[in-house]
Amino acid sequence: METRVFGEPVERREDERLLTGRGRYLDDLGRDALAAAFVRSPHAHARIADIDVSGALDVDGLVAIHTWEDLPGRVGEPLPLLIPHPALTHGRTGYPLARDVVRHVGEPVAMVVARDRYLAEDAAERVRVEYEPLPPVVGIEAATRAEHLVHDDVPGNVGAVLVQENGDAAAAIDAAPHVLEFSLAIERSASTPLEGRGVYARWDADDGSLRVYSSTQASTSVRAAIAARLGLPNGKVEVVAPDVGGGFGVKIVHPWPEEVLVPWAARLLDRELKWTEDRREHFVSAAHERGQLQDVRVGFDDAGRVLGLDVRIRHDHGAYTPYGIIIPIVTSTQLLGPYKIGAYRAEVVSLYTNTLIVTPYRGAGRPQGVFCMERTMDRVARHLGLDRADVRAANLIQPDEFPYDQGLTFQDGRPLIYDSGDYPELLRKARELIGWDGFDAERAAAASRGRRIGIGLGVYVEGTGVGPYEGGHVEIDTAGRVHVSTGLTSQGQGHETVFAQIAAAELGVPIGDVRVTTGDTRRFGYAVGTFASRAAVMSGNAIALACRKVRGKALRIAGEALEADPGDLDITGGVVHVRGDPSASVPLRTVAVLSNPLRYAFDEEAAAATQFAAGRPVTEPPIASGDEPGLEGRDYYSPVRSTFAAGAHAAIVEVDPDTAEIAILRYAVVHDCGRLINPMVVEGQIHGGVAQGIGGALYERMAYDESGQLLNASFMDFLMPYATEIPRIETGHLETPSPLNPLGVKGAGEAGVIPVSAVIASAVEDAEGVRVDAMPLSPDTLYTLRERAANDPSLLVRDNVRIL
Incomplete structure (x- = not known):
């Protein structure tokens, strides 16, 4: 495969059209x-x-x-x-x-x-x-009490109870030298895309x-x-x-x-x-996510190695369950992250409430799971007086342990088996990027000037490329243009660019000759959809496989025209040529003509495909058995199981001593999504995800009153961060190719958002010295935590108490 395009930071092809107002959104259609x-x-x-x-x-x-x-x-x-x-x-x-x-x-x-x-x-x-x-049922606690029912025929408001376990967690915890128990909470949020x-x-x-x-x-x-x-x-x-x-x-x-x-x-x-949809409709009639309460019990040794972990997850799925229980399934499985836990048990109780339905929102259950696991790692480190990064390192799965089977069932119904990765290197690079080891001096210098700063980190694994399949169709027309289509849709991810890069690299054509169509059933009728960081893995590999079919056919046809062995041919710049002899060549546009035997010549070039053209074989049928006219191919990619991307984030925050306002001074990300198709697109996805994660960590909560009225169903009341509140995001990459697909890629679409709440909670706790057990963390919430901790020493973290 030609690699000059694959892996390069090619500028997004769709941006000029969209930025200059030439996009066609739903409301631009049907004016009459x-x-x-x-x-x-x-x-x-x-x-x-x-x-x-x-x-x-x-x-x-x-x-x-x-x-x-x-x-x-x-x-x-x-x-x-x-x-x-x-x-x-x-x-x-x-x-x-x-x-x-x-x-x-x-x-x-x-x-x-x-x-x-x-x-x-x-x-x-x-x-x-x-x-x-x-009587309305609002909130997880009210649903648990079940004094009233959302559905008369659903006892206790319980839609589902699911247990995932590997080993005997209770026994492992009871036998551990150290045991902690605590509870965590993440409130509801909403995705609020610009277009409803x-x-x-x-x-x-x-x-x-x-x-x-x-x-x-x-x-x-x-x-x-x-x-x-x-x-x-x-x-x-x-x-x-x-x-x-x-x-x-x-x-x-x-x-x-x-x-x-x-x-x-x-x-x-x-x-x-x-x-x-108008904006208020979106807030009250689309969907929310995130809301969970988690009860954690963990046992660990003197080195901080987790011997047993038991988590009870109560999940608010709203009034109905159209998307099933995928979110808490993801939470319960992705909670383990990159860690090798001795024994694990998660019990999910999914509850009905008289609130809007809950369906996946970028991250889709993973932010809740990572919040739980990373808060647990911080608790273990504080309890033992150990460095938080060192405790994480002590629990990481090692590179020589892949494929690593966590012994659980993932959201695709397949075993939760990590395909590849280097988690210690991710953590090492993140520590280096943020300056972890030198932070104590930075903290002391800030404290001497009356400033409170803290540092936090989080490591995570993300299941990507969820099946069952996607397909791709590739056609080279008689002008040499390449037409690529796939059934999944695009919502800003850069698919038009990335899929064109794959096709250009596979076919050896200029990327400017590639046209991409997505999400149109007239062009491609079978697909699953765009979610779960799956587009590059699923459609990307399907397009690559379709391209390889087209390439093989092109080389065979060109070999006949050049009287050369197809194995001696290559394609460069849209021209098929004999290796070592560029003069012996034929353009792909001509190959496309030759691929369709003609009776009538519609132009001079087409004459080469008619029945009396020189060199046309007369002892074989014009179209070989099993072949089709045209230079096109279709293929599907269906994986045996998901691929697993991973990353490590770290942040430095400052907390105002008087107002409890939180400012993020620095944010660093090291991400592994396998082979990078386009580093710039991946960084864009990460940066956007981090920004969205900051919103979820500090602002974005759906506030219901006891009657089930949403109190902040407008952008006047539902807060999101300004661009000025998003720091420069320092990004590093690690590439551990997936062995599960031809391109070796993993997904990246949701990676940025997943650990942000955990990272910011870790950093704020480090700065303030008070336990952070819930998100989002607004200034008034943090101020209340300060006041409570002043009267309750159990709310203070052990090794870093600030003046409250």
Whole structure:
């Protein structure tokens, strides 16, 4: 394979189009379409007594109003439970429009269609819904008490109980020289992409086909869901993901109620129809993540080696479970990180609450797991008076122990086996990058000037490249252009650039000759989706395999034209040539012509493919048995199990002695995602992830009151960091190729966000000397911790007490 493009920091090809306003997002489409708006529940839990639409009927421009009773057949059935699991014994999903009972604020009750969005909203406001309020269940503790039920037929509000274990953790802990017990908490957050959800549908009555544009991370899955619900053949439904303004996991859910209702109504009305989510709708009707309580019991020896670990995880999955229990599964398995734990047990209890559903958000359960494990490592180190980095080093899996089997079952149903890595080197490089070993002097110098600074670190492993498969199609046309398509979608990751780099390297063509299409079922009909840091691993390898098919065919055809052995040929700059004799060559565009035997010459070059052309064999059929015309190939990549990327982060923070404000002075990342396709794209992913992680660590929490009302459902109240609060991120790379795929790559999309809360908690605790057991950590929370610690010495860390 030619490697001059693969591994190079090629500038992103999509940026100029997007930055100059030439992107096409969902709301740029369907300017003349009818508009949909939704009546949503103002109650967290209530019975629907009556829906009166009469007040909306006199709105000029009203086209239709629909409630659940209007939905025929499968359109009105509960939405699918996307990922069933044996432990999810009481999985529940909602209806596209609420039937009888609403279970969270924002649940859709009625759909209004009008000439434009303004009129649709006006009509929606005039729909009168009579509710009979029911007691809401808000928060994990309330769900655990189960004084009231979210679903009458779900005992104790428990959707699932899952136990993962390797060894006898209880016995190992009881026999350990040292034992600690403590509890941790991470509050709910939300991904808040710049572009919310949206759907635009067009029905073609002449041929009975439906075209749907959706701001989604899974266009092929949306197609399958719509076809099934509307009773249409897959081939009569096209779903296209246009430019998507961020996803971060919230757009992997499918189908959303609106993705069923808008296409259904478009067909019913035989009109174009569009719905675009507004910001408040996103906060109350899309999805949240993160919320967990964790009870930890750990046993360890004098050197800090963890002999046994037992974690009970209570997970808030909201009112419904459309995505199953993937998040707590990931938490319970990825919690172990890069460490070799003597014995481990995790019990997950997944609970219903009258709050918005919980589905993956960038990191998808890993930030919670890493927070638990890294807080545990810090606790062990503080208890023993050892260096926190040294305790981590004492527990790391060593390079010669790969593949390393953690003895658990990962989210793909496959064994949790790490494929490759060098975790000690990751930690060493991170310590060096942040200046860990010289920090005591820096701390003392700052303290002499009245400043409080602290240092923290975190190490993690991320399962990437989750199956079951992705595919790629590659075609070289008669102009020498390379057309690459794959079914998964793009939401800003740089797929257009990275996939072009793979194709250019595999085929030996200039990267400027490669065109990439993603997320369009018209071009590629089978795919899974973009999530779990899987695009480069899954589609990247599928594209590489398809390219290798095309390359092999090109060399064979060129060999016939050049009367040379294909093994003696190479491709450089889009030209096939004999090695050592550049004059003996043929352009790929000509090879593409020759790959399609012709009866008619449409231009001078095409004459070489007609029946009377010189050198055409006459004793064999023009197209060999098993071959196809054209210079194209299709292939799929389906891994036996996931690949596992890893990284180490470290940070230095400063805490204001008076206001408890936290400033991040430095942030360092060392990351291993196998072979780097494009270092610049990887660094961009890491930097964006770290910024998002800082938001989750310091600001981003979804605040519900006891009645289930979301108190901060706007950007006025839901806080995110300013760009000025994100430090320069110092990045280092380590490459340990994965042996599981042809390219040796691992994923990188979610890596930046995963350990940030743990790292900042470690650093703030180091600066303040008070225990940090919960995230996010706002100034008022930290100030309260200070006040509590002044009266309760157990809240102080052992070796670093500050004046409070």
